[in-house]
Amino acid sequence: MAHDLGFWTLQALNALQLSMLLFLLSIGLTVIFGLMHFVNLAHGSLYALGAYFAASLAAIGGYWMGFFLAPVAVAGVGILLYSGLIRRMRKSGPMAQVLVTFGLIFVMLDLTRIFWGDLALAIDVPTLFAGRVELLGIEYPAYRLFIIGLGLAIFAALAFVLGRTQIGAMIRAGVDNDAMASCLGINVERLFFIVFCVGCALAGLAGVVAAPLLSVTPDMGLQILIPTLIVIVIGGLGSLKGAIAGSLIYGFVQTFGAVLAPQLASVLIYALLAAVLVIKPVGLFPAKG
Amino acid sequence: MFRHNALRCTVLLLLAAAALFQALTAGYFGLEILTEILILAILVLALDIAAGFGGMVSLCHGALMGVGAYAYAILSAKAGLSPPVAMAAALALTGGCAWVIGAICARSHGIYFIMATLAFGQMAYSYVFEAPVFGGDDGLGGIARLDLSLIGVDLNDSRSFALFCLAVLGAVYGASVLILRSGLGRSLAGVMHNEQRMRALGLTVWRVKADVFGLSGMIAGLAGVLAAQHVMYISPGLLSWTVSGEALVVVILGGLGTLVGPLVGAAAFVLLKHELSALTPHWHLVVGVILIAVVMSRANGIFGWIEACWGGRAERRAAKAVRKQKTKEVLSDA
Numbered sequence: 001m002a003h004d005l006g007f008w009t010l011q012a013l014n015a016l017q018l019s020m021l022l023f024l025l026s027i028g029l030t031v032i033f034g035l036m037h038f039v040n041l042a043h044g045s046l047y048a049l050g051a052y053f054a055a056s057l058a059a060i061g062g063y064w065m066g067f068f069l070a071p072v073a074v075a076g077v078g079i080l081l082y083s084g085l086i087r088r089m090r091k092s093g094p095m096a097q098v099l100v101t102f103g104l105i106f107v108m109l110d111l112t113r114i115f116w117g118d119l120a121l122a123i124d125v126p127t128l129f130a131g132r133v134e135l136l137g138i139e140y141p142a143y144r145l146f147i148i149g150l151g152l153a154i155f156a157a158l159a160f161v162l163g164r165t166q167i168g169a170m171i172r173a174g175v176d177n178d179a180m181a182s183c184l185g186i187n188v189e190r191l192f193f194i195v196f197c198v199g200c201a202l203a204g205l206a207g208v209v210a211a212p213l214l215s216v217t218p219d220m221g222l223q224i225l226i227p228t229l230i231v232i233v234i235g236g237l238g239s240l241k242g243a244i245a246g247s248l249i250y251g252f253v254q255t256f257g258a259v260l261a262p263q264l265a266s267v268l269i270y271a272l273l274a275a276v277l278v279i280k281p282v283g284l285f286p287a288k289g
Numbered sequence: 290m291f292r293h294n295a296l297r298c299t300v301l302l303l304l305a306a307a308a309l310f311q312a313l314t315a316g317y318f319g320l321e322i323l324t325e326i327l328i329l330a331i332l333v334l335a336l337d338i339a340a341g342f343g344g345m346v347s348l349c350h351g352a353l354m355g356v357g358a359y360a361y362a363i364l365s366a367k368a369g370l371s372p373p374v375a376m377a378a379a380l381a382l383t384g385g386c387a388w389v390i391g392a393i394c395a396r397s398h399g400i401y402f403i404m405a406t407l408a409f410g411q412m413a414y415s416y417v418f419e420a421p422v423f424g425g426d427d428g429l430g431g432i433a434r435l436d437l438s439l440i441g442v443d444l445n446d447s448r449s450f451a452l453f454c455l456a457v458l459g460a461v462y463g464a465s466v467l468i469l470r471s472g473l474g475r476s477l478a479g480v481m482h483n484e485q486r487m488r489a490l491g492l493t494v495w496r497v498k499a500d501v502f503g504l505s506g507m508i509a510g511l512a513g514v515l516a517a518q519h520v521m522y523i524s525p526g527l528l529s530w531t532v533s534g535e536a537l538v539v540v541i542l543g544g545l546g547t548l549v550g551p552l553v554g555a556a557a558f559v560l561l562k563h564e565l566s567a568l569t570p571h572w573h574l575v576v577g578v579i580l581i582a583v584v585m586s587r588a589n590g591i592f593g594w595i596e597a598c599w600g601g602r603a604e605r606r607a608a609k610a611v612r613k614q615k616t617k618e619v620l621s622d623a
Binding site for chain 2: 033039085088089092093094095096098099100102103104105106107109110111113114222226229230233237263266267270271273274277278281282
């Protein structure tokens with residue numbers, strides 16, 4: 001089994017698919033942190049919310065309605081959070097932010113329970129991607145390939161926006177030195193708001209695409225939170241490169257760890273995180289040198 | 290450095306009297322809740338020493354508590370050591386683990402420290418969850434309580450066990466005050482206020498942090514040993530990061546860096562949890578809203594708020610300045 005090329009291809013694709021899902025979540029979290037120095041533990045709850053919105057919308061108008069509308073709805077929730085809580089917490093230290101967003105996790109967990117109940121919901125894979133695809137000598141579910149493709153497309157789009165456009169330059173300037181950026185006439189506050197909304201929408205999108213693979217349960221946000229945090233801490237806070245590198249490292253270590261050393265798999269990733277923090281306390285590719 | 294003022298002494302005496310009264314008069318259910326409060330109080334004292342007086346906001350104290358509980362369970366139930374020996378070994382092991390974690394994380398600050406401790410906590414959690422010797426998801430049962438029949442106390446009686454926990458909590462509180470007043474505690478205060486200056490003065494900063502974190506972890510391990518003896522059954526859920534998060538919530542609700550405040554917080558949290566869960570299944574919602582409100586109000590928890598309101602005008606002004614500075618420093622350094 002272990003010498004079969006197809007087997008390794010399959011595992012690599014699985015790892016890539018997990019990485020892309022984590023990338024969609026972590027990019028929002030890391031840029032929000034890099035730009036606003038805001039630790040949003042409730043990011044995972046927004047992901048769960050995206051999955052729930054998608055489940056409800058899919059019941060009305062099919063998968064694609066959920067796919068396009070749920071991220072918008074999650075961004076709407078993000079706007080509410082921003083104007084209600086987060087704007088006021090901006091100047092507080094990280095511990096206050098961790099605690100407020102920890103409280104927010106409690107609140108959102110119970111709100112989803114009240115609205116959607118405790119039972120797991122399921123969404124069908126869209127008919128367009130329902131089958132399996134012949135690829136490199138193996139059969140692979142088309143929907144998982146769609147997730148990989150979507151992740152790569154979002155990565156390319158973000159790399160273009162952040163690296164090549166004016167708003168991207170403004171965001172990078174804001175991450176680097178927000179006081180100086182606002183002296184140069186950039187409305188950093190509005191930039192924060194836009195980035196926060198986009199980050200929330202991406203978290204919602206991750207929830208939507210994850211929904212057909214995993215069952216939609218109230219605690220799915222809590223389950224994904226720790227992997228997302230590991231990704232952004234390994235990668236370094238605030239940078240696109242860090243988010244993609246961290247996601248790939250996590251996806252491959254987790255998947256291949258589970259195959260090669262099942263006993264050690266779950267410990268392996270935490271040991272890796274500890275090692276990274278000891279050697280490079282600010283992660284591999286931090287936004288600020 | 291930690292000082293007792295009249296308010297702290299009064300609240301401490303009131304709490305002790307209430308706990309003693311409850312321990313002597315309450316029925317079975319009341320005693321169970323009291324024991325739960327007392328064990329949580331030991332855990333949050335440990336966390337307050339590290340977070341409130343050392344600025345080391347840890348998300349692995351729940352895991353350390355779990356390490357203590359599992360070490361005691363394995364050593365007493367499987368390795369056949371007598372409970373006192375198993376207890377001492379479990380404390381030494383937890384203290385050692387915490388010292389190593391503290392030493393490794395000493396270089397990290399702020400959110401990175403929180404994340405690093407979270408990583409170590411989760412590492413312990415997944416190891417315990419996966420390793421067959423720990424019983425995995427099923428947990429371990431059949432854990433014996435300490436045998437104090439030599440002095441005529443039967444700890445299998447819940448009233449005696451509650452009183453025993455109260456005595457342990459008293460001892461832990463005394464030990465915490467001693468730690469904070471010792472040379473180590475004073476160095477820690479210096480490190481929290483200005484790490485660079487302490488380093489310039491010739492202090493080995495990482496050693497101070499590791500020592501305090503080790504002592505704090507040992508106390509958390511003691512809470513774990515008592516929790517294992519209390520329920521006589523343990524599961525990996527004890528090590529989950531949400532336990533650490535809840536402990537942090539209790540410390541904040543009570544009042545960071547006051548020692549007395551977290552005790553108030555522990556009592557308030559457990560009582561609130563039981564009262565609310567009797568009323569509604571969604572008690573997390575209410576606790577979450579209260580937590581958000583307390584942190585947003587910028588008061589230093591319930592006790593910090595009482596402390597700020599109390600006393601004469603001059604005292605109030607002085608206390609406020611200290612509190613403000615302390616909160617600001619902890620919140621910005623953490």
